[in-house]
Amino acid sequence: MRHFLKDDDLTPAEQAEVLDLAEAMKKDRFGYRPLAGPRTVAVLFDKPSTRTRVSFAVGVGELGGLPLVIDGGSSQLGRGEPIEDTARVLERQVAAIVWRTSGQERIEAMASASHVPVVNALTDEFHPCQILADLQTVRERLGRTAGLTLAYLGDGANNMAHSYLLGCATAGMNVRIGAPPGYQPDAVVLDRAAAIAAETGGSVTAVSDPVAAVAGAHVVATDTWVSMGQDGKEERVAALMPYQVNAELLGHAAGEAIVLHCLPAYRGYEITADVLEGPASAVWDQAENRLHAQKALLHWLVGQA
């Protein structure tokens, strides 16, 4: 039985297997029914969501299962019932537990008490389901992942930056984080990503020069400068404005570069409207691929149980 709490919970071979399955399932959307019964998947949210909520609910249904979507605030979890008690109640009734919460230690506590797979639907530290969808999008647009360079600009210390480091290193990519001092990735995550990259033929670097980060990149990615639960918007905007993904900065990337953003996007801050809506943007395919990538992940996880 396996959990998916952060990107490197899948080995390179397993990640490739899930992405192959996602591609096949996208082509035959209603042809896979591993949750027929229906088996139920609990999908819990301690933070707001549009894409993750919809894609898990739709995906579980398309797999023949029953999605049980619960807002943390409307459950006893939100009133302080221990995470481990919640896990022990849920695991006797559901096939998997998907949870969006704050600290990574919370989802680790859920997983440690659960005998069914637990999936991270975003924590403060990681957003691994998003990276599976992003890798599926890169494969579709550019034909491969290994050997390509992904530049991530902006808050290098947030969940997306950390997941790009681990997930794209697992996929054999070269990951460059462009972020100012004070917004650089967690050193432990950076070291772990470097160790993975050494095995897969990828590489990881974190720099403060946005042009150096983007130069020649095949994929340019960004994310909000103010993640859910963070404050200090004014200070963050001032520090991160040089890292805005705009036409001028994108001009330093490879000619056929694609642009990714997990959404929601804040036009005029981390990305300009012309780039988000322009020909390089793959963001709507990326959002759709949440559905296919997570269906493949759930299929794979329940198959391991």
Ligand code: CP
């Ligand atoms: N990208 C993403 O996770 O979006 P939501 O917050 O809408 O789920």
Ligand code: NVA
């Ligand atoms: N870094 C963002 C991602 C949103 C999908 C956040 O945590 O709010």
